[in-house]
Amino acid sequence: MTVAEDNNCCVSICQCFFDYSTPKILVIRSKKVGAINRITQALVIAYIIGYVCVLNKGYQDTDSVLSSVTTKVKGIALTNTSDLGLRIWDVADYIIPPQEESSFFVLTNLIVTQNQTQTHCAEIPSVASICSSDKDCKAGFRGPRSNGVQTGTCVNFNHTVKTCELFSWCPLERDNEPPNPPMLSDAENFTVLVKNNIRFPKFSFNKRNILPHINSSYLEHCVFNRSTDPECPIFRLKDIVEEAEEDFQTMAIHGGVMGVQIRWDCDLDMPYSWCVPRYNFRRLDNKDPENTVAPGYNFRFAKYYKDSDNKDTRTLIKGYGIRFDIMVFGQAGKFNIVPTLLNIGAGLALLGLVTVVCDWIVLTCMTKRHHYREQKYTYVDDFGLLPEE
Secondary structure, three states, X not given: OOHHHHHHHHHHHHHHHOOOOOOOOOOOOOHHHHHHHHHHHHHHHHHHHHHHHHHOOOOEEEEEOEEXXXXXXXXXXXXXXXXXXXXXXXXXXXXXXXXXXXXXXXXXXXXXXXXXXXXXXXXXXXXXXXXXXXXXXXXXXXXXXXXXXXXXXXXXXXOOOEXXXXXXXXOOOOOOOOOOOOOOHHHHHOEEEEEEEEEEHHHOEEEXXXXXXXXXXXXXXXXXXXXXXXXXXXXXXXXXXXXXXXOHHHHHHHOEEXXXXXXXXXXXXXXXXXXXXXXXXXXXXXXXXXXXXXXXXXXXXXXXXXXXXXOEEEEEXXXXXXXXXXXXXXXXXXXXXXXXXXXXXXXXXXXXXXXXXXXXXXXXXXXXXXXHHHHHOOOOOXXXXXXXX
C-alpha cells in the first residue's frame, strides 16, 4: 500500500467519524407501501394488545404459590378369606403410614404370611439354594437375595427337592402373584378429604380449597363431581382413577401411583371469590404393556406380638396399593405500574421496527428503489455552523 492510499484511508475514516446523520422525512405516495405499513402496524398493535396485555396480562406483577396439604381418608372394607377369615378393615388398617407429606397410601391387595418365628426352615428352591448334600451349603452364608442365614445343612423342602436350611423368620413368605380380584376391592368407594392452604406472599393473599361458602352440612354429603360439585374437596378414589382413564379394580391388583393436581391461577385484580382451585388427575407410574417387569407399587411390613410361650412372633404382609401424590401449582397476578411501563416501552420499540421493515422493502424490492434511495439519503458538506458576515 502506498503513502497516498494510506492518506486516503485516514481521510475516509476521519470523515466517517465526524459525519452526523439526522432523520429526514420522506413521504412516499404509494398504495402498496402504505398498505404494508398499516398492516404491519396493525399486527404489532394486535400482538401488544391481544397477547401481551390480554392473554399474557403484561400489566401485572406475578407471584408463585406456597402450599400445604393434609388429607383424611374414610371408608370400611370387608374381606372373607381362608387365611384371615371374616375381617373388617378400617382406616387404621389400610392407610400406611397414617400421615405423609402431600401424599397418602391406600392398601388394596396383600399377601399374608402368619405366625412367623425366628427358627430353622428350608430355603425356597432356586438355582443358588438347591442342594444334594451338606457340602453344597455353607454355614453363615447369606446372599443378597436369600431369606436368611444358612446353617450348613441340606434338608428336604418337599418330597422331591432339597434346599439349604436357613435361620430366618419361618415359615418363609411365598412370593406368589397377588390375589385377583384384589382383597380390598371395596377400596374404590373410600373417600378422601383434601385440605389445601395456599399463600401468595408477594400480595399477602391467603386462601384454602374449602371455600368460604362451604359449610359442615355440605361437606357431610358432597363428593367431587366435575359437572355437579366441582368445588367439593372430598373425592371418591374410584372417581380419581377413572378421571385418569384407568380402571380401579385392575390397578388395585398390583398397585400404582396416582397424581392429584391442584392448580391455583388467580387474577387478584378480580373479586376474591374468583380465585378457586382446579383439579386434574393422572397416573404417574409407568404403565407399559410391553414391559411388565415389576409392575405397580408394593412393600412389606410386619405386625409383631408375643405368643402363648412369650416367643416373638409376627405376621408379615406384602402390601399392594395405590399411592396418591398431591401436587399444587399456581400463579397469581396483580396490576403493577413497573411491568406495565416495561411492556408499553417494548411495544413502542416494536412499532419503531415497522419503519425499518418498510424502508427495507422500499429500498430493495420496489421498482423505483434507486429513485427512493436518492431521495432518502442526502449528503451536505460542512459550511460552518455560523453564517459568514
